[in-house]
Amino acid sequence: MRIGRVLAGTMALAAATIMATSGSAAASVTPRIGSDHTYSGRQNTPSVPLNKGIGVAQYQYRVTVYTGDKPDAGTDATVHITIYGTRGAVGPIKLDNSENNFERGKTDRFVLGLRDVGRVKSIKISHDNSGKKPGWYLKKVTIDVNRDHPKFPCNRWLAKDEDDHRTWVKLRRA
Known part of the structure; x- marks a missing residue:
């Protein structure tokens, strides 16, 4: 059970790191309509x-x-x-x-x-x-x-x- 929580925490930390270093990965992949992108x-x-x-x-x-x-x-x-x-x-x-x-x-x-x-x-x-x-x-x-x-x-x-x-x-x- 402890291994599952550690793995989930590690994956969440990795996702947060990717988001922070890429300047919001979601925004760069799927821009909102109405933008000039x-x-x-x-x-x-x-x-x-x-x-x-x-x-x-x-x-x-x-x-x-x-x-x-x-x-x-x-x-x-x-x-x-x-x-x-x-x-x-x-x-x-x-x-x-x-x-x-x-x-x-x-x-x-x-x-x-x-x-x-x-x-x-x-x-x-x-x-x-x-x-x-x-x-x-x-x-x-x-x-x-x-x-x-x-x-x-x-x-x-x-x-x-x-x-x-x-x-x-x-x-x-x-």
């Missing part, structure tokens, strides 16, 4: 800007959005995604980067630093119906996270004047 999760992995208001970043979600190749399929509206998993949900998150996104026949890629939602089960993708021609034909969405590669086929319009007149859709994992 980035989080890569591993060495040799590009840093991911953290999304404000999400929580602690733990995983890189690589979201790929495929716009269909139909006349007027693209949109300039603001697009958001919500990711639902076995451990909760994150979002809505604005999908935006330095490119002209969601154009006809185009594939857009986004890397998001988000908290772990567990195994991804479904997503909700939507747009705010802004711009001259906001209607959007979404072909599919894929997400790569932590060795999981779920696909979410859509093949429908997100438009006030097409299909069911909604600008959002909830998609289940294929």
